[in-house]
Amino acid sequence: MKTATTTKTTNKRLGLLSSGLALLLASFGASAAGGNLLVNGSFEDIGGAALQGWGGYTFGAGYSDTLAGWTISSGSVDVTVTGSAWGAAQDGVHSLDLNGWESGVLSQQLQTQIGQSYQVSFAFSRNASGAPDPAIALVTAGNAALQLSAPNDAGRFGSPYAMKWEQAGFQFTATEALTTLSFSASVPGNGGVYLDAVSVTALTAAPVPEPESYALMLAGLAAVGFIARRRGVARS
Numbered sequence: 001m002k003t004a005t006t007t008k009t010t011n012k013r014l015g016l017l018s019s020g021l022a023l024l025l026a027s028f029g030a031s032a033a034g035g036n037l038l039v040n041g042s043f044e045d046i047g048g049a050a051l052q053g054w055g056g057y058t059f060g061a062g063y064s065d066t067l068a069g070w071t072i073s074s075g076s077v078d079v080t081v082t083g084s085a086w087g088a089a090q091d092g093v094h095s096l097d098l099n100g101w102e103s104g105v106l107s108q109q110l111q112t113q114i115g116q117s118y119q120v121s122f123a124f125s126r127n128a129s130g131a132p133d134p135a136i137a138l139v140t141a142g143n144a145a146l147q148l149s150a151p152n153d154a155g156r157f158g159s160p161y162a163m164k165w166e167q168a169g170f171q172f173t174a175t176e177a178l179t180t181l182s183f184s185a186s187v188p189g190n191g192g193v194y195l196d197a198v199s200v201t202a203l204t205a206a207p208v209p210e211p212e213s214y215a216l217m218l219a220g221l222a223a224v225g226f227i228a229r230r231r232g233v234a235r236s
């Protein structure tokens with residue numbers, strides 16, 4: 001009888017202790033989530049955009065179609081389709097020329113955590129049929145920036161119908177609760193830097209836990225302290 005009672009009490013204590021630890025792990029695990037924070041980073045969602053006469057889709061000021069997740073604050077951008085006469089995507093079937101009918105500025109606002117570091121990654125190429133040499137674009141996020149230069153060298157970026165892609169990226173640390181990732185074409189005309197598979201991911205857990213994490217940690221410690229006290233009382 002006594003043995004059975006003791007076992008039951010111990011299980012209850014272990015249950016309380018493990019639920020406290022589970023809360024602790026859950027609260028810290030949430031801040032280290034590593035998914036892509038961008039919407040439509042691969043430009044696969046073109047909504048109900050109308051196919052243009054040149055064989056792709058144009059988005060921007062003066063065009064009725066909108067590109068899910070993204071803002072085109074200046075000029076226009078083109079989305080081209082693998083299998084058409086324009087472009088061969090690096091991911092999925094769509095990729096984006098930062099120069100639509102003219103140089104474009106493409107951006108997306110992200111919810112970020114101040115002090116948290118993030119990785120920006122993407123594939124880039126160039127419009128091999130018409131872009132200036134080199135095609136140039138500026139990428140910014142928070143206080144970090146990267147200039148992309150895609151020269152028309154010996155097939156490095158392939159042909160208009162079979163583009164070759166290169167990987168690029170950089171890191172930034174958020175200083176605001178909202179951070180804007182922006183791609184700006186730096187060359188005139190209707191051909192420029194191509195983009196695909198854009199992602200932003202959190203690099204590590206935030207260095208400073210949120211207040212609710214502290215609360216959970218204290219609750220966990222209190223539970224441990226309570227169990228220790230109970231054991232002390234039982235022994236004496």
Ligand SMILES: [Ca+2]
Pocket residue numbers: 042043044089090091092093094095196197
């Ligand atoms: Ca794509």
